[in-house]
Amino acid sequence: xxxxxxxxxxxxxxxxxxxxxxxxxxxxxxxxxxxxxxxxxxxxxxxxxxxxxxxxxxxxxxxxxxxxxxxxxxxxxxxxxxxxxxxxxxxxxxxxxxxxxxxxxxxxxxxxxxxxxxxxxxxxxxxxxxxxxxxxxxxxxxxxxxxxxxxxxxxxxxxxxx
Numbered sequence: 645x646x647x648x649x650x651x652x653x654x655x656x657x658x659x660x661x662x663x664x665x666x667x668x669x670x671x672x673x674x675x676x677x678x679x680x681x682x683x684x685x686x687x688x689x690x691x692x693x694x695x696x697x698x699x700x701x702x703x704x705x706x707x708x709x710x711x712x713x714x715x716x717x718x719x720x721x722x723x724x725x726x727x728x729x730x731x732x733x734x735x736x737x738x739x740x741x742x743x744x745x746x747x748x749x750x751x752x753x754x755x756x757x758x759x760x761x762x763x764x765x766x767x768x769x770x771x772x773x774x775x776x777x778x779x780x781x782x783x784x785x786x787x788x789x790x791x792x793x794x795x796x797x798x799x800x801x802x803x804x805x806x
Contacts, residue, residue, distance in 0.1 A: 652792070654791040654792075655723070655726065655727075655788055655791040655792040657791075658723050658787060658788065658791050659720075659723050659724055659788070662716070662719050662720045662723050662784070663720055665716060666716050666717065666720050668683055668686075668687075668707070669687060669706055669707045669708045669713060669716060670701055670706045670707075671683055671706075671707075672684040672704065672705075672706060672707050673700065673701050673702045673703060673704030673705065673706060674701060674702050676702075676704075680704075683707060684707045686707070687707035687708055687712075690708075690712065691707070691708045691709050691712040692709060693705070693707065693708065693709060694709060697709045697710055697711075697769070697772070698710065698713075699713055699769070699773075709772070710769045710772040710773045710776065711753065711757075711772040711773065711775070711776035712776065713773065713776070714772065714773040714774060714775065714776025714777035714778075714779075714780060715776040715777070715779055715780035715783075716780060717773075717776075717777055717780060718776065718777035718778060718779065718780020718781035718782075718783070718784055719780040719781075719783055719784040719787070720780075720784065721777075721780075721781055721784060722780060722781040722782065722783060722784020722785040722786075722787070722788060723784040723785075723787055723788040724784075724788075725784070725785060725788070726784075726785060726788030726789050726791075726792045727792065729785075729789070734789045734792055734793050735789075735793055737785055737786060737789035737790075738786075738789040738790050738792075738793040739793075742786045742790075745782050745786065746779070746782055746783060746786065748782075749778055749779045749781070749782035749783070750779050752775040752778055752779075753775040753776055753778070753779050755775075756771050756772065756775045
């Protein structure tokens with residue numbers, strides 16, 4: 645089944661938006677100055693941005709920590725991968741137990757954080773990046789599948805305004 649134009653357009657818009665966010669996240673140390681500071685600060689609502697827990701580029705930290713950057717990278721890859729999935733898989737993802745997949749995908753991130761917080765395990769930049777990417781990948785596939793799979797328009801109005 646070929647997706648309808650609106651579904652394809654919605655998926656493409658989501659892919660462009662996630663790519664733009666990823667580009668903005670790595671931009672601050674590259675662009676520097678006041679503009680870099682503004683972009684960096686904009687991401688502070690979503691991330692602690694501790695420099696020692698953030699990837700560095702061009703001599704400075706990007707706007708996200710390893711885990712948040714992993715989530716965003718996984719989100720981009722997940723959304724981008726949706727067209728490569730067989731139509732039946734896209735339909736199953738779009739109509740399946742999405743909350744269960746998200747919970748399962750966040751478990752490694754939670755375990756990595758918990759073991760690090762309790763001193764049992766010293767999580768590393770790689771463990772933070774990879775566990776975040778796993779969660780982002782699951783979220784991205786779910787987002788992309790929901791936007792890519794055509795949906796019928798409701799035959800009745802959403803509300804009865806009389």
